Amino acid sequence: MKVETLQAGGAQLTVYLREPSASMPETQARPLVLVVPGGGYEHVSQREADPVAVQFLAAGYHAAVLWYSVGEQARDYRPLAQLNEAMALLRAHAGAWGIRPRQIALCGFSAGAHLALSGAVLDLPGCAGAQQRPDALILSYPVVTAGPFAHRGSFVQLSGSQDPADHLAFGLEDKITPAVPPVFVWHTMEDATVPVENTLMLVSALHKAGVPCEAHLFPHGKHGLSVCTAEVGNEMPHPGRWLELAKEWLGEVFDFHP
Secondary structure, eight states, rough: OOEEEEETTTTTEEEOOOOOTTOOOGSSSSEEEEOOOOOOOTOOOGGGSSSHHHHHHHHEEEEEEEEEEEEGGTTHHHHHHHHHHHHHHHTTHHHTTTEEEEEEEEEEEEEHHHHHHHHHHHHOTTTOOOOOOOSEEESSSSOOOOTTOOOHHHHHHHHHSSSSGGGGGOOOOOSSTTOOEEEEEEEEEOOOOOOOOHHHHHHHHHHTOOOOOOEEEEOOSSSSOOSSGGGTOOOOOOGHHHHHHHHHHHHHHTTTOO
């Protein structure tokens, strides 16, 4: 495995590349999964970073992790600009790194899932070049709505305001169009931090727009389960099935079966 570290608009992008092999001609170029950890735009969760990336590496994908700006540095759409630059860097290096440039999926968690979905639906102010859109989305307990079921802290960080009216620009359920790529989403019914209504509203919007979507709701489990293993402090085998389901789904979307 080869590891590359790049700067993307002030964010750090860590890229994990599977080595090509002449004995495996079908995988000279592979899709890539870019992991976007959560943290309420206050921090970037390590539990939702490398432990996730290595799972997709083991499944035959290239992987990457985006360490984006948080806190006061999350204002003015900066994390979205960093995500856009990270996607552009991955596509620019696709030939040299053996990445299929139109098979890049975002795998986001909580606020990171909000950022991943924002990359598919929001127009980045002042974007000089073509905006980089993902080719598939894997969303784990996503922050979606700025309405009554909002994870309010995420929107305070993004807007710099306590006024819910200022948060609406960052809500996403009303911005879904048929151009959104295929989506896999999962949530737990017991999530007390980001209510499951966020996912329910998203699934409804995707269905109305005709966007392909696979959704899984698990009855038990707190917020921030990550890969549901002892390593991340959340060993829960049943909701942990999301990972195998997501890999099966992504393999079908990208027609990639190493």
